[in-house]
Amino acid sequence: DQQVKQNSPSLSVQEGRISILNCDYTNSMFDYFLWYKKYPAEGPTFLISISSIKDKNEDGRFTVFLNKSAKHLSLHIVPSQPGDSAVYFCAADESSGSARQLTFGSGTQLTVLP
Amino acid sequence: KAGVTQTPRYLIKTRGQQVTLSCSPISGHRSVSWYQQTPGQGLQFLFEYFSETQRNKGNFPGRFSGRQFSNSRSEMNVSTLELGDSALYLCASSLGGGPGGGELFFGEGSRLTVL
Numbered sequence: 001d002q003q004v005k006q007n008s009p010s011l012s013v014q015e016g017r018i019s020i021l022n023c024d025y026t027n028s029m030f031d032y033f034l035w036y037k038k039y040p041a042e043g044p045t046f047l048i049s050i051s052s053i054k055d056k057n058e059d060g061r062f063t064v065f066l067n068k069s070a071k072h073l074s075l076h077i078v079p080s081q082p083g084d085s086a087v088y089f090c091a092a093d094e095s096s097g098s099a100r101q102l103t104f105g106s107g108t109q110l111t112v113l114p
Numbered sequence: 115k116a117g118v119t120q121t122p123r124y125l126i127k128t129r130g131q132q133v134t135l136s137c138s139p140i141s142g143h144r145s146v147s148w149y150q151q152t153p154g155q156g157l158q159f160l161f162e163y164f165s166e167t168q169r170n171k172g173n174f175p176g177r178f179s180g181r182q183f184s185n186s187r188s189e190m191n192v193s194t195l196e197l198g199d200s201a202l203y204l205c206a207s208s209l210g211g212g213p214g215g216g217e218l219f220f221g222e223g224s225r226l227t228v229l
Contacts, residue, residue, distance in 0.1 A: 009154075034217060043118070043204055043220030044157070089156060100145050100208055101170050102218060106156035 003027045004092050006105035014113050019077040021108050023090030026071065030092035034102065035064060035075045038087045047088075048075070080112045116141065118221035120205050126227045132193040135224045139186050139207030146188040147218060148180060151202040160203075163188055192226075200228045 005024045013019045021035075031052035036044035050057040050064045050073070057064050063076045077084055087109050091102040119138040127133050139146050148160040159172035163182035180190040186207075192199055202225050206218035 004156075006156075036220075041222070043206075043222045045220070046217035049217060091157075100147055100162050100164075100218065101159050101172075102147075102157075103159065104149075104157040106154055 001026075002106070003030075004090055004103050004105040006088075006090055006108050008108050009106070010109040010111070012111045012113060013080045015082055016079045019075075019080045019084065019110055019112065021075040021077075021088050021090075021110065023073045023075075023105055024071060025073075025092050025103075027092070027094075027103070028071070029094045030103070032093040033064070033066060033073050034091045034093070035062075036089045036091060036104075037084075038089060038107070044089060077110075080110075082112050082114050085110060085112050118205055118207050118219055120203075120221035120224050122224060123222065124225045124227075126229060127195050128229050129195055129197060131195050132191060133195060133226060134189055134191045135203055135205075135226075137188045137190075137205030137207075137221060139188070139205075140219055143207035143209055143219070144186055145208045146182055146186060147206045147208075148188070148190050149204045149206065150174075151204060151223070152200075157204065160190065195228045197228050200226060202226075 034049040035047040038044040048059050048062045066073045087107045089107045090105040121136045145164045147162040149157040151157050161171045162169050166182045177193045182188045202223040204223045206220045208218050
């Protein structure tokens with residue numbers, strides 16, 4: 001039973017346009033969400049996070065939106081650049097838990113075409 | 115500041131063998147977590163250690179075990195290897211300030227192939 005789902009395994013976008021990556025979750029105890037980017041042969045690197053008390057967090061070209069009622073979050077990248085081509089993982093955490101344990105989605109491969 | 119270091123980067127084993135993977139966290143980080151990544155499955159949580167104590171364990175069989183040393187370095191062990199254990203094993207460290215306390219910093223992973 002996947003508690004965090006990324007239903008699009010891949011996405012292709014033209015350079016300069018907006019990339020929108022989506023993520024759904026089922027566990028209502030999740031209250032902290034993160035996005036990671038992963039290049040081949042490298043470990044995931046942190047991109048941006050959002051707490052459940054917010055509905056938007058922005059950092060440069062990256063914006064994460066959280067819709068708690070729909071249990072849905074999305075990552076917007078504007079404008080998209082070829083260097084953004086990577087696998088993007090959505091992850092969720094429970095602040096009421098006793099340990100650092102992230103639940104990850106299966107990832108979305110983003111390809112930005114020049 | 116050095117990142118999370120994992121050794122070995124690549125290894126090949128045969129079924130029934132055991133393997134030990136090592137992880138050195140970022141200096142000052144006391145929490146070390148392990149994740150398994152397989153194609154199409156994302157990252158699956160294995161366990162988390164903090165101050166030499168296992169705080170949480172994922173849904174993996176007892177063949178998967180780990181430990182953390184007083185210097186925060188961690189090892190994970192997989193015994194009686196099966197073909198399905200072939201995966202990228204990722205170690206991540208954090209300050210350990212509790213859930214939601216910031217991001218995890220990942221190493222580059224150890225790629226295990228079981229033949």
